[in-house]
Amino acid sequence: MERVVLTNANLIDLDSGARPGAVIEIAGGQIESVTFGPAPQRRPDARVIDLAGASVMPGLWNCHYHAAYKGVGGMPLPVGMDAPPALHAIRAADHIRMAMDAGFTGVIGAGAPYAIDTSLKMAVEEGTIPGPRIMCGSRDVSTTGHSQDKYYAWHWPEGSPPSVVRADGPEEFRKAIRDEIKRGSEIIKIFATGGHAVDGVPGKMDLTGDELRAACEAAHMRNAKIRAHIANKLGIMTALEVGVDVIDHGDGLDDEGIEKLLETGAFFVPSMLYPYKVSQIRSGPNIDKMRTEMDKMVEVLPRAAKAGVKLLLGDDFGAVPLEHGDYADELEFYVNYVGIAPLDVIRWGTRNGAELYGRGKLGEVREGYLADLLVLDGDPLADIKVLQDKTKIAGVMKGGVFHKNALDGLAARARAAA
Numbered sequence: 001m002e003r004v005v006l007t008n009a010n011l012i013d014l015d016s017g018a019r020p021g022a023v024i025e026i027a028g029g030q031i032e033s034v035t036f037g038p039a040p041q042r043r044p045d046a047r048v049i050d051l052a053g054a055s056v057m058p059g060l061w062n063c064h065y066h067a068a069y070k071g072v073g074g075m076p077l078p079v080g081m082d083a084p085p086a087l088h089a090i091r092a093a094d095h096i097r098m099a100m101d102a103g104f105t106g107v108i109g110a111g112a113p114y115a116i117d118t119s120l121k122m123a124v125e126e127g128t129i130p131g132p133r134i135m136c137g138s139r140d141v142s143t144t145g146h147s148q149d150k151y152y153a154w155h156w157p158e159g160s161p162p163s164v165v166r167a168d169g170p171e172e173f174r175k176a177i178r179d180e181i182k183r184g185s186e187i188i189k190i191f192a193t194g195g196h197a198v199d200g201v202p203g204k205m206d207l208t209g210d211e212l213r214a215a216c217e218a219a220h221m222r223n224a225k226i227r228a229h230i231a232n233k234l235g236i237m238t239a240l241e242v243g244v245d246v247i248d249h250g251d252g253l254d255d256e257g258i259e260k261l262l263e264t265g266a267f268f269v270p271s272m273l274y275p276y277k278v279s280q281i282r283s284g285p286n287i288d289k290m291r292t293e294m295d296k297m298v299e300v301l302p303r304a305a306k307a308g309v310k311l312l313l314g315d316d317f318g319a320v321p322l323e324h325g326d327y328a329d330e331l332e333f334y335v336n337y338v339g340i341a342p343l344d345v346i347r348w349g350t351r352n353g354a355e356l357y358g359r360g361k362l363g364e365v366r367e368g369y370l371a372d373l374l375v376l377d378g379d380p381l382a383d384i385k386v387l388q389d390k391t392k393i394a395g396v397m398k399g400g401v402f403h404k405n406a407l408d409g410l411a412a413r414a415r416a417a418a
Contacts, residue, residue, distance in 0.1 A: 001400055003027040003046040006407075007039040010379060011365055012057035014347050018381050024056060026371045029400035033367055050411040054394055055379050057346065058363050059105025059372035060387075061353025062314045062327050064248060064269045065137070067092035067120060068112045069318025073197075073278075078151040080113030080162030092116050093123070095318070096131040098325035101390065103374040105398045106357055109137020110227065110248065110314065111189045113162035118184025130403060133372070135357050138185035140229075141165040141176050141215065146206035147194035147229075170214035173207075177218040177226075187225040187246070190215055192239055195231025196249040196271075197278065197290050203232050213242035225356075227269075231293065233257060240264045246312070246356065251293035253300050261309045267356050268304065271315040272297055273333045274322055281321055298338055305344055312356065313349040328387035335384045342384045371400040375407060 004026045011022035011034070023039050025032045025046075042048055066072075068079070068088045075082045083091075092112065099107055109117040117136035124131035140148045144166045152161045160166075167176040180188050192212060194200010212228070219226045220243065227246035228239050236252055240260045246267045250257070253268075261268055272294050279291035305311060313331065317324050334345045354363025361369040375395030378386035386392045396404040 001027075001029060003043065004400070005039065005042075005046050005048045006056060006375075007048060007050050008053060009051045009375075010053055010055040012055055012343075012346065012381065014058075014343070014351055014364060017343055018055070018379060020053065022056065024365065024373075026397075026400050029371055031365060031367055031369050031371050034365060049407045051375065051407065052411040052413070054407075054410050055376040056365060057374050057376070057380065058350040058354070058365055059132075059374050059396070059398065060103050060313070060327075060349040061106040061108065061357065061363070062099060062104050062317075062349075063108040063246075063267070063312035063353050063356060064110040064271055064314025064316070065099075065107040066110055066112060066316060066318050067095050067107070068114075068116050069316065070324070072316070072319040074320040078148075078161070078163065079111075085114045085162070088112075088114060089116055089119060092120055093129050093131070095324045096120055096124070096134070097129070099132050099327065100130060100396055100398070100403045101393070102325060102327050103376075103387065103393050103396050104132055104327055105372040105374070105396065105403075106133040106135075106353060106362070108135040108314070108353070108356060109185075109187060109189075111137050111140050111163065113139065115183045115185075121184070132398065133357065133362075136184050136186045138180040138183070138188040139163050139165045140189050140191050141167060141173070141180065142191035142206045143168050143211070146191050147198045147200035148191050150199055167211070170210050173211045173214045174218040177215050177224070178222070181219070181222050181224050185224065187227055188215070188219055189248075190226055190228040190244070192228040192230045192244075193232050193235040195251055195289070196229070196293070197275065197286050198229070198231075199286070200231075202289075203234060205235050205238065209238050209242055212239060212244065216243035236260070240266055251290070251297065253297065253304065255300075255303070258300070258304050258307050258309060261304070262307060265310065267310045267312050267352065269312045269314050270297055270301055272301075272338070273330045274316045274319060276333065276337070277321050301338055302340060305340055310352050310355070311348045312352050313345075326388075331387055332384050342381045345384070346380065371397055373397040377410060
C-alpha cells in the first residue's frame with residue numbers, strides 16, 4: 001500500500017469549516033498526519049499529489065440503504081418476489097459500486113431480501129467486488145399482518161417471505177432477531193408502524209412495546225442494533241423508551257421527541273427527500289398524508305439539528321422516483337429546501353454515520369483515522385451541489401486505497417485557468 005501525500009488541500013474540518021493549505025499524509029491505510037503550510041520534505045517512498053486547492057473531506061455514509069431496491073413502488077409484487085435472488089444480488093453489487101462512485105464509502109442497511117447485505121460485505125472484504133464499508137441490514141421484522149406483511153397475500157404458499165419475518169409475542173421476536181443475526185445482520189429492521197407511504201393503522205403501532213423491547217434486548221445481547229420504521233409520535237416515544245437505536249423517518253417528531261432523542265442518544269434518519277419527490281408525481285391519501293408530515297418535519301428538523309440530535313443521511317433510493325447513485329441529492333435538499341447549514345448536513349453524513357457504524361476511527365480527516373476520503377474539485381460549503389456533480393468528484397479513497405483517482409489533473413487545470 002503506497003504512501004500518499006496530498007498537498008495544497010482545502011480541508012473540510014467538521015468543527016471549524018474550510019481550512020485551506022492542508023497537507024495530508026496517508027500510510028498503511030490511515031491518516032498519518034494533517035499539517036498546514038509547505039509540504040514536508042519528500043520521502044522516496046511517497047507519492048505527492050498537488051490538489052491545487054481542491055477540497056478534502058471524509059467519505060460519506062448513507063445510513064438508510066436498500067442495496068437491492070430497484071423500481072420499488074412501480075412493480076406489482078413485493079420486494080424480493082419481483083426478480084430471482086441472483087438478479088437481486090447482481091443489482092445490489094452494481095448499486096454499492098454507484099455508492100463508491102458518488103463518494104459514499106460506507107452504507108448501513110435498512111432492509112434487503114435473501115441476506116444480500118451479508119453476501120455483499122463478504123464479497124467486498126475478499127476483494128471480489130469493489131464497494132463501501134457495509135453494516136448489514138436484515139429482512140423486515142414485525143407481527144403477522146404488519147404494514148409490510150400485508151403485501152404478501154394470505155393465500156400465497158406458507159413459509160418465510162424473502163423480505164419479511166413474522167413474529168408474534170416477545171419470545172418469537174427474540175428468536176426472529178437471533179435468526180437475523182445468524183444470517184449476518186448487524187442492524188435489524190423492525191416495522192413498528194405504518195405510514196410514510198406504507199399502509200397501516202394511523203396513530204397505532206404494528207407491535208406491542210413488550211415485543212419491541214424483547215427485540216432490542218435480543219439484539220443488544222449479541223452486539224447488534226435495532227432500527228425501526230416509525231411514522232407517528234406513539235411509535236417514536238415507545239421505541240425510544242425500550243431502546244431502539246435508530247428511528248427511521250420519524251413522522252410525528254415534536255419537541256418532546258427531540259428531548260427523548262437527546263436523553264437516549266438514539267440516531268434519527270428523517271429521509272425527507274422521498275416524500276418530497278413522490279408527492280411531485282403522485283397523489284392519494286397515503287401520499288398526501290406523507291407530504292403533510294414532511295411539511296411539519298421541515299419546521300421541526302432545524303430545531304432537532306440545533307439541539308444536537310444525532311441526525312443521519314439516508315433515504316429510500318431505489319424506490320420510485322429516487323434512483324440509486326443520486327445519493328448526494330439528499331444533502332442538497334436539506335441545505336436548500338429545509339435550510340440546514342451545509343457543514344451540519346455534512347456532519348450527518350460523515351461523523352454521525354461513522355459513529356453508528358462504530359468500528360474503527362472513521363468519519364473525520366484527522367491523524368490516526370482510517371483514510372476514507374473524498375476529494376472534490378470545488379467547495380461543498382460554498383455550494384453543496386458540487387457533491388451531485390460526478391465530474392467534480394476527483395478522488396474517492398477507502399482505507400488508503402483509491403477507488404477513483406483523477407487527482408493528477410487538478411494542478412494542471414488550475415495552472416491553465418490562472
